[in-house]
Amino acid sequence: MGSGCLAPKGFEVPEESVWIGNRQGRPLCLGEGKPGSGAPTLKPFGKAQYGEASGAGGCGSAFACCAPRSSALPYVLPGPFAWGLWCMLSCIFVFWWRLLPLLASVVAVKFLFLDQAEGTEGVNDGTVILGLIVAYLGASLVSRLIALGADVSLKWMILGKVSPGNYDWDKKSYNRNWKLHTQFVKLRGVHEVDDYLGGSEYICMFFRFLGARIGKNVCLYPVGSDPMMTEPDLVTIEDGACVNHAFVVCHLNSRGRFDLDRVRIGPNATMRAHSRVMAGAVLEEGAVLLERTLAPAGETVDAGAVKQGWPIGM
Known part of the structure; x- marks a missing residue:
């Protein structure tokens, strides 16, 4: 069950199914899964954190580098x-x-x-x-x-x-x-940037230094946000856009997999309070996400469209 899920009393979630958001008090199904398929339950995170340790330290060492059960990690994990x-x-x-x-x-x-x-x-x-x-x-x-x-x-x-x-x-x-x-x-x-710089050109400069592509006359986090953009390198915000207390998230952590993709907020587009865009989403020119609205991964909001819902497009 993913972000924004709301389920009624007695609701049962089938094995390996994926759910998100809600409509009329019930979550929406993204994937029914394959119950009884016997698919391994150990995900990439579990392999890295709890798999058999490699090297001389062994799994019992507090400093040991954890590794997948099949092979060593390609990097050092404390x-x-x-x-x-x-x-x-x-x-x-x-x-x-x-x-x-x-x-x-x-x-x-x-x-x-x-x-x-x-x-x-x-x-x-x-x-x-x-x-x-x-x-x-x-x-x-x-x-x-x-x-x-x-x-x-x-x-x-x-x-x-x-x-x-x-x-x-x-x-x-x-x-x-x-x-x-x-x-x-x-x-x-954690809140120093938005407390002192929010809504000004200075916060745009700060995120440009972190790798974001931000145009002119952009109003960014005038009243703060938590979290702010977590992967600035993958964010493009074009001229005249406004991102209020909203969430620009370029990662997707589903079923233990971790993927990154770009997010583009077009000219004069608006994200109002507590709206959220996921990896791969695009807001075209003049698009508006109203309060508590989710643009899911890969979603494109057409130019001039006004959307509300968690999620939209379903």
């Missing part, structure tokens, strides 16, 4: 202890980084006012407080700019340029790298 250690260390680093502007402002004021005033009549308390405020604002601005620059740089260092295709856990390292990169996103704050 064990649970290594993942936990990485998350803990990154959180500690982020904590101190976000505390740094306050510490820097206190040190700066002490050096500029208090140390320099020794042996004199002293410094007015109001001057010290004003100095703290100015120093903190300046240090915060510098730290935010550094964090944004680090986010962009680390995206290209860790993920590189992302292209459409299949990125199953047991075949490609994309998902591992994406999880590593999300820890660094905390450096700038």
Whole structure:
């Protein structure tokens, strides 16, 4: 059962069937499946995370690289202890980084006012407080700019340029790298970009640096969004488009497979609050997705059309 499913009491989901959204209180069937086909239930994610380990570490090692049951993974996948250690260390680093502007402002004021005033009549308390405020604002601005620059740089260092295709856990390292990169996103704050830059040209510039193709006069996330576009490389937003508190998702994680595809939002198209476009979807010129509307994978919304429903096109 996928995103937006709503099922009545007593509803039964047949084996291997796929369901999404709802119409009149019942989910919509995307695929009936083949009950009793005996298809393996171990998906690519399970193969990578829980398959037999390779290498000297073995499956019992917390640092071991997990691998599919049939062959070794083509990349290094840290064990649970290594993942936990990485998350803990990154959180500690982020904590101190976000505390740094306050510490820097206190040190700066002490050096500029208090140390320099020794042996004199002293410094007015109001001057010290004003100095703290100015120093903190300046240090915060510098730290935010550094964090944004680090986010962009680390995206290209860790993920590189992302292209459409299949990125199953047991075949490609994309998902591992994406999880590593999300820890660094905390450096700038999960909501820092939309809180301060949402709706302005600056947020468009930020996502252009991350690889998105964004035209002129685009209104992007004026009141924020969570998540914002997760794969900017695959997003094209043309002139005059508006993306409100909406979700631009270029990945499809169905039955354990992980696929990426492009999304295009045409000129003057609009995505209203809590609407969502999936991998491969296209909004043509002037198309509108109303509140709580889903354009599923591969769907094309015709020019000038106004759509509502979760999902549309069914």
